Amino acid sequence: MIDRLEKNKNRPRIDFKLVSGILGGLIFFLGFAMLLPFIIALIYNEASWDAFLITAAGSMTAGGLLFWNYRPQEELRMREAFLIVTLTWFVGSLIGALPFTLSGTLASYTDAVFETMSGLSTTGATILGGITSDGIQNPAIEDLDKSLLFWRSLAHWLGGMGIIVLTLALLPLLGIGGMQLFQAEYSGSTSDKLTPRIRETAFLLWSVYMGMTAVQFLLLWIHPAMDWFEAINHAFSTLATGGFSTQNASVAAFDSVYIDVIITVFMFLAGINFAMHFRLFTGDIKSFLGNREIRFFTLLAGLFIVAISGGLWLIDNYSFGEALRYGSFQVISIITTTGFGTDDYALWLPFTSFLLFLLFFTGGCGGSTGGGIKMIRLMIITKNIKREFRQIIHPQAILPVRVGNRVIDSKILKTILGFFVMYFIIFAIGAIIMSFMGYDLVSAMGASIACLGNIGPAWGEFGPTDDYAHVPYFGKWVLLILMMIGRLELFTVLIIFTPWFWKN
């Protein structure tokens, strides 16, 4: 113990060699993942195969060299973990954007990075099919190479459960300090640990994720409207709560009740903590059904389905069946921050539109692939408000905030309140920048929350049938940073921009 302290004394505050080493490993892995779309390109005999090969080979070489040179030997500390996770996601997007540019599909590298970050962060906002601020016409989704479409969905899928969690699961290279990295990337609580060793937990989470993806893929594939390629893309996109589709009209293009139902169900499942799914599959039905967050999530989703479907039926004059079909699909799509569309909700009347807008501020359960504020936080904040009222009546009472039988420590409560305030501040900053660029109130607010919450489509000029191509370049960078901040749950990214991170 003492000699370890001795050794640590000479370590810099942030050990950049260690950071580069692990980052190298992660980049290597990302490059390796890009061999999959390369294979797709070969199968469909597409011209973009060389773009993927160059990117994959390049990042594997670079990452491998970094890793080889600065093999992690020291123990990882929390600061370095935050830096590694943030850098991985940012650099990962920069690298993942290369195939779009190298294949000549997208003229602007900014657009390519935007699209990749939108993929990795499971946002699902696209610049495809639109005209950029300097007048370039981006190709429509249907005109894209299949390999590139696949890469978009794969990015969702990798980002959904987390690049680092996946790497932890598959490669032993991050053996040291894996726990810190896991914490900095994973959205659930660390009490979700399923096994004593973090690597096994990561592996189990990914197995559940992969298994569920496979089931959904099969269920979609048996429907005649989808071929295997479309089925796998939509399965990736659904389980990651992403929102990229292979069709410009999103899921509406298939116009099938069966597909709507399957995707609704799997979006809902993806919005639930995957550690709980694991418990469910191991036969622990009681703890799944008894989980307060899942109950709250189900209740909230149910309430909004009733309200919005009812609104669509009675106010928007949909038929009852259509109201239920489109209403429930859209509610689950937004509450889980997926962002698929079967109906253009921008055309809904004020009441139903407003209810849906409220859902932009929700998000799935902690530990799910969904983004946003997350159910557990909303639940605890609601309970805290209730408590504050009670405290006024009983000034000397001790009133704990409970989730199930667990008492929420006041420290955690403060963190959650801090998150909540921070979330709205960042949302406001994003909206201010967008309005500065000339977007109207609804569009500016919509774009900001849709990116921060990893939802994708928003309102006004960013509605479900529109795209993000027309945003000026600076605005695109702001939005893609918002996506990353939202995906990594604010603090992991923001801490790096505080002075305390760099000082002792």
Place this chain on the structure above:
Amino acid sequence: MKILIAGAGEVGFELSKVLSEEHHDVTVLDERQSCLQRVIENLDVLTVEGNATSPHALVKAGARQADLMVAVTSVDEVNIIASMMAKRLGVKSVIARVRNQELSRPDAPITPSELGIDVLIHPEESAANQIHQLVKRASASDVVFLADKKLQMIGLRVEIGSEVINKTLAEVAELYNELSFRVIAISRRGTTIIPRGNNRLMALDHIFIITKTEHVQQLVSATGHQNVTLRKVMIAGGSEVGRLLAKKLSADKQKWVIKLIEPNKEVATEIANNNRDILVLNGNPTDPNLLVIEGIQEMDAFISVTEDEESNIISCLMAKHLEVKKTVALVSKSQYVPLSQTIGIDAIVNVKASASDEIHRQIRQGMLLTVKALTGIKAEIIEVEAGKNCAILDKPIHSLKIPDGIVIGGILRNGLAEVATGQSIIRKGDRVIILALPQAIKKVEEMF
């Protein structure tokens, strides 16, 4: 019987006193000299100085010869270890006080007998149980269930304006001839009377009645108590007793509104975290402002169970002043018990007494089924089975020569319970309920 008592604290002292008065050979083991000094000065027992977890000390205190060891030090772990060792050393039976409820749960991974403990006792829990009964039966000062809950012994105060005042017991029996009950003791200004038919009841007498459970209600109103059910309870003090009581009340079928006041913030937080249905207040239980803000005047019951018995009495008086229907105080000094009855506190609960009750019951186990000391009077309620050597079989009770200080209160035969009258006959195998003054307890054992 040779009895070894480990721990000369309050419970140990009380117990040594009771047992030595009953002519048992008692040895007390403790490492605190001051405690032993008090025992030597007051009681006719042997004392040994030493640690209860030391085998040498146990042997020195006679563990090899003892029939029974009672481990009642203040520390659970010491009691457990002492019990394990004592059993190895050859003590026939071991009673240990263990507050932690893990051992007593039915699903306990290690049972008490595996640790050499024959009987676990938990005085705080018994006290909490007692208060629980009292709160349920609003007007009574004592509630004891007898004969499989078919009979009850209740203590009631005869209120001013009741129709039984100035009547002899014979007249009272005439007045309520449809009820079966028997007044077995009267406590009047600190003296205990074993009544005959010609005794008159006076206002503010504290009477003890054995009756059928279904007749309790009518008797309560006969003594001038309004029929009330309680709903809102305020508990002052988050002591072990307070905590257990709150837990029991919140587990009841009846919905209680429970408020608990605890001055220590950490203790209060812990209670609040573990009990969902209780409103825990952090403050001083004797602070009138807090009590008023939290609506003490709307409370049905006020139960003061802090460690400080004087403040228990004071805050109960304050509650009584604000017309709380029922007040219960935890009081350990036996000198205070008669006092509190006179100044109007409805019931007194004594942890030490309930501890020695429990142990007492265990010591006499086999023959006697229930032993219960009453608060306020020096007498015990005993439930006993009539064996074949019983001296009083097959004769009407009025023709028997029952020793002084013994009253036969009820009989349970084949699952049917009746209140004993002069004509009742005791048969073999009956369970007989008896009230006995301390000096007469030995005679009870002889009779049966």
